[in-house]
Amino acid sequence: xxxxxxxxxxxxxxxxxxxxxxxxxxxxxxxxxxxxxxxxxxxxxxxxxxxxxxxxxxxxxxxxxxxxxxxxxxxxxxxxxxxxxxxxxxxxxxxxxxxxxxxxxxxxxxxxxxxxxxxxxxxxxxxxxxxxxxxxxxxxxxxxxxxxxxxxxxxxxxxxxxxxxxxxxxxxxxxxxxxxxxxxxxxxxxxxxxxxxxxxxxxxxxxxxxxxxxxxxxxxxxxxxxxxxxxxxxxxxxxxxxxxxxxxxxxxxxxxxxxxxxxxxxxxxxxxxxxxxxxxxxxxxxxxxxxxxxxxxxxxxxxxxxxxxxxxxxxxxxxxxxxxxxxxxxxxxxxxxxxxxxxxxxxxxxxxxxxxxxxxxxxxxxxxxxxxxxxxx
Numbered sequence: 351x352x353x354x355x356x357x358x359x360x361x362x363x364x365x366x367x368x369x370x371x372x373x374x375x376x377x378x379x380x381x382x383x384x385x386x387x388x389x390x391x392x393x394x395x396x397x398x399x400x401x402x403x404x405x406x407x408x409x410x411x412x413x414x415x416x417x418x419x420x421x422x423x424x425x426x427x428x429x430x431x432x433x434x435x436x437x438x439x440x441x442x443x444x445x446x447x448x449x450x451x452x453x454x455x456x457x458x459x460x461x462x463x464x465x466x467x468x469x470x471x472x473x474x475x476x477x478x479x480x481x482x483x484x485x486x487x488x489x490x491x492x493x494x495x496x497x498x499x500x501x502x503x504x505x506x507x508x509x510x511x512x513x514x515x516x517x518x519x520x521x522x523x524x525x526x527x528x529x530x531x532x533x534x535x536x537x538x539x540x541x542x543x544x545x546x547x548x549x550x551x552x553x554x555x556x557x558x559x560x561x562x563x564x565x566x567x568x569x570x571x572x573x574x575x576x577x578x579x580x581x582x583x584x585x586x587x588x589x590x591x592x593x594x595x596x597x598x599x600x601x602x603x604x605x606x607x608x609x610x611x612x613x614x615x616x617x618x619x620x621x622x623x624x625x626x627x628x629x630x631x632x633x634x635x636x637x638x639x640x641x642x643x644x645x646x647x648x649x650x651x652x653x654x655x656x657x658x659x660x661x662x663x664x665x666x667x668x669x670x671x672x673x674x675x676x677x678x679x680x681x682x683x684x685x686x687x688x689x690x691x692x693x694x695x696x697x698x699x700x701x702x703x704x705x706x707x708x709x710x711x712x713x714x715x716x717x718x719x720x721x722x723x724x725x726x727x
Contacts, residue, residue: 419457420470425449433474434492441495451579453571461498473703506583538562543575544619547595553617558622565623565640566605605651630656634724635675658697675722683718691718 384576395404422497423444431438452460462470473494481490489497502512545555562568574581593601599608606613625632631640642662652662667688672679683691691701691713 398719420465422446422449422453431495434479434495437492439499439518442514443515452573452579505578506580506586515631544623545598547615549611549615552611552617553619554616554618556616556620557613561622572604584600607650609650628653630702659695672719673722674724676721677717678722679717679719 354559389398392406393404394406395402427444427446428439429443429445431443448461452458458465458470464471466477474491477488477491477494481493482488500510503514507514513627520575540559543557543559545557547553547555562573594660602608604612608614613681641651644654672684689695690705691703693699693702693705701718703711703713703716703718
């Protein structure tokens with residue numbers, strides 16, 4: 351007679367089962383979550399073959415599963431892709447540089463089509479060295495590397511140069527392959543771009559690109575959105591990449607008021623922006639500041655009040671260090687109220703000494719202290 355055995359399941363067993371099927375654990379494999387696809391989702395022709403698979407360009411964003419959006423701060427700087435060194439030279443991959451460029455398109459999902467909740471898996475977690483003919487949806491590691499990289503690189507270079515990405519095989523075999531300190535620089539940051547438009551009253555638009563980047567502290571993604579690499583990098587510069595007037599206005603309107611056409615359009619090329627043109631010279635105290643120090647980011651740049659207290663509010667005489675103005679007050683004048691020299695506290699006006707002195711002296715010839723050199727001036 352066979353005796354039955356009673357199996358006791360501890361609470362720990364059920365906890366493990368629940369965790370395994372929960373999103374935190376189960377999302378490490380997304381194969382089952384991908385719906386059954388029609389051939390036309392990936393192939394452009396009716397009868398794809400080995401010789402002509404007529405595949406649509408990758409990545410295919412409709413398949414992307416991003417459960418854990420990433421930020422540039424988390425992105426590794428550089429990676430050495432050396433999983434296939436038995437076939438090819440390793441690739442010194444400037445990851446952070448590519449991540450910054452991807453921000454102008456689809457972000458991380460431009461390359462990482464599957465980002466689970468716990469981590470961003472490397473391609474080699476799912477894609478093996480050898481192809482699996484039984485699962486065409488999961489190409490080999492070599493195929494995904496080449497498909498991802500060449501889709502963008504050939505778009506602008508129109509060539510397939512192995513050495514552009516791969517380190518020499520000799521270096522890899524000898525163990526001398528190292529990650530370079532500086533990324534390859536392909537294009538220089540344009541200084542000025544002049545556009546000839548169809549606007550009769552002002553056909554010329556001068557765009558000082560370098561000034562927008564350095565003075566206004568803008569990054570590429572602030573202006574360039576949903577653009578392909580070839581818009582800037584294409585070596586043949588096809589005319590088809592030109593933007594429409596509406597697209598150009600949409601970019602500029604995030605910072606500028608586009609209702610006044612003369613703000614940008616002219617009959618001739620314009621010089622670079624100078625703050626003097628606004629009617630207020632920055633002078634030695636404000637010339638070292640970036641635009642956003644006074645004009646908040648996220649708002650259109652508009653004319654501000656030139657009154658000191660419009661920005662420098664909340665200060666008091668007891669804690670204010672007069673030396674930051676370039677003049678350190680002597681013991682006598684440091685005890686005076688600001689209004690004793692700055693009549694009605696109008697700080698844009700020259701100080702007036704007549705309240706105490708009747709000899710028509712000026713603070714320039716008879717300074718109430720010692721002039722000091724300002725840092726960086």
